[in-house]
Amino acid sequence: MGKRPPITNRVRELREAHDTMSQAALGEAVGVTRQTIIAIEQGRYSPSLETAFRIARLFGVGLEDVFGWEGE
Amino acid sequence: MSFREKSAWVMAAVLLAVGAFYVKLVAVDGVPPQAAAIPFVLFSVVLSVVAQIVLAIASPKEAASPADERERLVIDKAGHFSSYVLAVGVLTGLGHFMLSADGGRMFHIVLTCLILSQLAEYGAQIFLLRRSV
Numbered sequence: 165m166g167k168r169p170p171i172t173n174r175v176r177e178l179r180e181a182h183d184t185m186s187q188a189a190l191g192e193a194v195g196v197t198r199q200t201i202i203a204i205e206q207g208r209y210s211p212s213l214e215t216a217f218r219i220a221r222l223f224g225v226g227l228e229d230v231f232g233w234e235g236e
Numbered sequence: 237m238s239f240r241e242k243s244a245w246v247m248a249a250v251l252l253a254v255g256a257f258y259v260k261l262v263a264v265d266g267v268p269p270q271a272a273a274i275p276f277v278l279f280s281v282v283l284s285v286v287a288q289i290v291l292a293i294a295s296p297k298e299a300a301s302p303a304d305e306r307e308r309l310v311i312d313k314a315g316h317f318s319s320y321v322l323a324v325g326v327l328t329g330l331g332h333f334m335l336s337a338d339g340g341r342m343f344h345i346v347l348t349c350l351i352l353s354q355l356a357e358y359g360a361q362i363f364l365l366r367r368s369v
Contacts, residue, residue, distance in 0.1 A: 196304040199238040199365070203306060208367070212305050 169210040172232040176205045178223045194218040239298035240307050241365045243291055248358035250283045255351040262344060269343040276347075310364040318357035325349015 179185045187201040194215055203209035211219070220230045254276060261272040292299035303311060329345035332338070 191304075196306065197238055197298075197301075200304050200306040209306055215305060 168207055170233060170235045171210045172207065172234045173204060174230055174232075175201070175219060178225070178230060179205075182223060190219070190222070193222055238307075238365060239291070239295050239301075240303065240310070241362055242295070243288070244358040244361040244365070246287045246291060247284065248355055248362075250287050251280070251351060251354050251358070254280045254283060255348075255355075258347070258351070269340050269347070273343075273347065307365070310361055313364055314357045314360035317360045318353040321356045322349055322353035325352065 175190075179187070179190055186198075187205070188198040191198045191201045195218065196211070196215060200209065200211070204211055216227060216231055220227045223230065257279060258272055258276040261267040261275070262269065288299075326346055326349065328349070329342040332345060333342040
């Protein structure tokens, strides 16, 4: 397994707070597959800056309310 | 399982079947390389097209969608990995030809490594799609 990216996120939490939006619906809204949303939520994949902004804008929050930096 | 992963599994299976057919033609039936390559290419193309059509019918929406950013990264990494397999095969074939001047065997080595490199690419895609990237 590869090293996990040092980026944390609250995507799952925000998705559940938005009428339990499905992973597929979120993926479709921001232009990625359901599998990519799963990988982001599990911290196995760091999205591009564009996708990160799309997710944050969709939830109506700032980028740093969704993503955080972990470690040094 | 994502559409890309399904596609990689199906294409690997097609290539494995057609590759086995090619090896049988050459190693068991003793067909010369030029004659074995034509049915190999024909079957590869026809079966790949049929497999992709079946996949597209089964998942039309996913088939019509372009690869997303993670899938593109996976495809790039897998292609990069498989290029090493192909390079080793080509160099082995050329080295063998320099020593033996056997063009027929060089053809077999290069074509076999082309098949192996494609299998390596599909395998790497499946691995990376499951691991993420």
